Amino acid sequence: MASDLLKNITYPADLRQLSISDLPQLAKELREFIIDIVATKEGHLGASLGVVELTIAIHYVFDTPTDQLVWDVGHQAYGHKILTGRKEIFHTNRQFGGISGFPKRSESVYDTFGTGHSSTSISAALGMAIASQLKGETNKHHIAVIGDASIASGMAFEGLNHGGVTDSNLLVILNDNAIGIDPSVGALKEYLTNVKVNKRLAHNNIIKALNFDYTGPVDGHDFEALITELRRLKAIKGPKFLHVITTKGKGLKQAEEDQVTYHAPGKFDKLTGERIIKKDTEPQPPKYQDVFGHTLVTLAQQNPKIVGITPAMPTGSSMKYMISAFPERAFDVGIAEQHAVTLAAGMATQGMIPFCNIYSTFLQRAYDQVIHDVAIQDLPVIFCLDRAGLVGADGATHHGVYDLAYLNCIPNLIIAAPRNEVALRNMMYSAQEGLEHPIAIRYPRGKGVLVDWEQPFESIPIGTGECLQEGTKVAVLSLGTIANNVTEAIYELKDSSNLIGHYDLRFLKPLDEQLLHTIFSSYSHIVTVEDGCLTGGFGQTIVTFANDNGYSQKIIQLGVPDQFIEHGSTDLLQEICKIDVSSIKTTIQSIIN
Incomplete structure (x- = not known):
């Protein structure tokens, strides 16, 4: 439960009423709130714990959402969400119908740019900064928070390269914790490590060479240092760069010590930090x-x-x-x-x-x-x-x-x-x-279906499908692991199973045209099933084959519709897309009837 400070904060304007001396207590409460929810609801833990002080400090110093804040990737944005009007619904995070696990423009005006993939923040914030310039909004600030793993990506360098030759009001904050999901790698990571301990490098570094006003490294868990530096940078025009050192998983011992596992640990005991792992009594299929x-x-x-x-x-x-x-x-x-x-x-x-x-x-x-x-x-x-x-x-x-x-x-x-x-x-x-x-x-993603999976290798001829079951009326064509839903649906229709054929095409390209000719010559009804988008996918490829070869059967295509599918359990999302066992069964049943 939130205690005295956090319970009275709904938006950053409330946060700015506090004194700097109050902020360490708020950080403690915010960490506890995140841990309390993620322990049972699951999600991305370590990244958000590591930037609690930085999150509070940014919203404390800058006038968000007028000043625009972009979180790279967004794994670390839980504290941001809680402080920007979503505290009471944070328990719905990543649940179907609930808030997204990533920043999302349609969810809040404080989420200025939707993220989920890495290294987009600098380009997006620079685009906002240039647009503000063009509109005459010269006092507006634009902040990109990016990790040391993400900044090594090419697109981040492209943004820095452009940003350094503009006079846009852009602040890039490097959240340097030496880890993304796995430990950071590469020459830039080694360089940043050296910058932390070598003052000469800190004052004559690659960021300065790109025309950014570089400052740091700063302890990302020290409010006095953070706020002093953010206020100083706020008064400076043009491209700026703040190098902040943080600890991923800060505040939870296990998350600090095992940063890879506690990036997204699943359910865990909020008091001890120990993961709750269901122990299977029977051997399980592998991931x-x-x-x-x-x-x-x-x-x-x-x-x-x-x-x-x-x-x-x-x-x-x-x-x-x-x-x-x-x-x-x-x-x-x-x-x-x-x-x-x-x-x-x-x-x-x-x-x-x-x-x-x-x-x-x-x-x-x-x-x-x-x-x-x-x-x-x-x-x-x-x-x-x-x-x-x-x-x-x-x-x-x-x-x-x-x-x-x-x-x-x-x-x-x-x-x-x-x-x-x-x-x-x-x-x-x-x-x-x-x-x-x-x-x-x-x-x-996730577990397979076979316990005894380490069988001797066998060559699969390229472009060949496989008949899993022969029938007389309806041929179901599947591609990939969605075949398992089809198999189960057919099993549940066992009274009519002699009418249903099931074919695993195995290859979208090249198609097994010989097998397809046999299927179209033998069945009056065709159903295709895929766990990909219908537009341009497996089903439409089968339709093209039928058209090209003069087959006239009606082909029913099951797959992901032409819309972006939101978050929820995979089983529920398959149901929404009508590729779950029950929906496949219903489709086949309607043809048979």
Whole structure:
């Protein structure tokens, strides 16, 4: 529960009525409030705990929302949300119908720019600052808060490069805690580490060379130092840069000591900080990311040409196993998806076999590189796209529902989607067996369906589907793990199961046209099911095949509609998109009847 100070603060205007001496107590209460809610509702914990003082100080010194504040990524914005009118509904964070886990313009005027992916804050805040200049709003301030992992990304440098040659009223605050989700990597990280202890570097550094008024490093947990510096910078015109040192997870011992796990720890005991882990009495299927990670190590043991690449997600993608087993052949390149893709392309030109492991929603950031650097040159890069499909509480910025559509139009690119863990292993195995084209293999977040998944490898012929069940009237065509919903729906229709055929196409590109001709020649009704967007996706590809080949059956397409899907449990979101077991069952039943 909130105590005396926090309970009387609804908006930053209330906060500004306090004295500076009150702020440490407010910070304590705000941390307790965040911990209390996230302990049971789950979410991103460590990042928000680390910037509690910084959050309070920014809203204390600046006249938000007139002065515009942009949080990079947004993992760290919980304190901001609580202090900007959402305290009473913060318990709905990341719940269906509740507030978003990220800044969102439609949610609050204090959320000046929607975020979720990294490194956009400087460009966005600079755009706001230039617009204010053009409108004659010369006293308006624009603040971008960005982490040391995000600032190493190319887009952040682009924003700094432009911002340094403007006289816009822009303040970039570097929240330097030496970690993003995993520990920060790269030469810039090492440079920032040196700046913290070397006064000469602090006064003659790369930021100053870009024409920013640099100050710092400042202790991000010291209100006196923070507020003094923010007030000084507020009085200075032009581009400014404040380097702040914080501790991710500050105020919760476990979150400080295990910053990777407590980035998003799940449920935990708010008093002890210990995670609440449900212990299964029976063996459980693995997470798909772990199937990828362990399989990659096994393949790398057999094939010395295999290398692994991930842009800043070694833990989330389980590339950490490859990094541990073969540190010289595995690369965390930081938050740099474009670089990751072209790095892989460069390696492929030299005969290496790169497994480029990126979340589906993050590959969007390297789309030109996929086309220009990989596909046009027909280089055999193996893209393993984690978190494909609906991902749940992270919401619209993180759903991997566009990959099938945005990759489908690229020549030379093979697109595969395994329906279970064994298929994922076999697709990875097949991809590294001398494939001459690039391939994208997509798989979802979370657990698989098989306990006994480490089967001997088998080659899968490229562009071949598989009949899972034959029928006589309705053919259901699925792609990827959504096949499991179809299988269950058909099982629940067991009285009519002889009428229903189920086919796992396995590949969106190339299509198994021979199998499709057999299906269209044998069934009067066709249903397609995918956990991607309908526009440009699997179902529309099947419709095109039917049109091109003169088939006249009505084709019912089930998938993600042409709208951004918000946050909620994956099961609920599948229900909304009508690709859950019950909806698939209802669709098939209506055809049979």
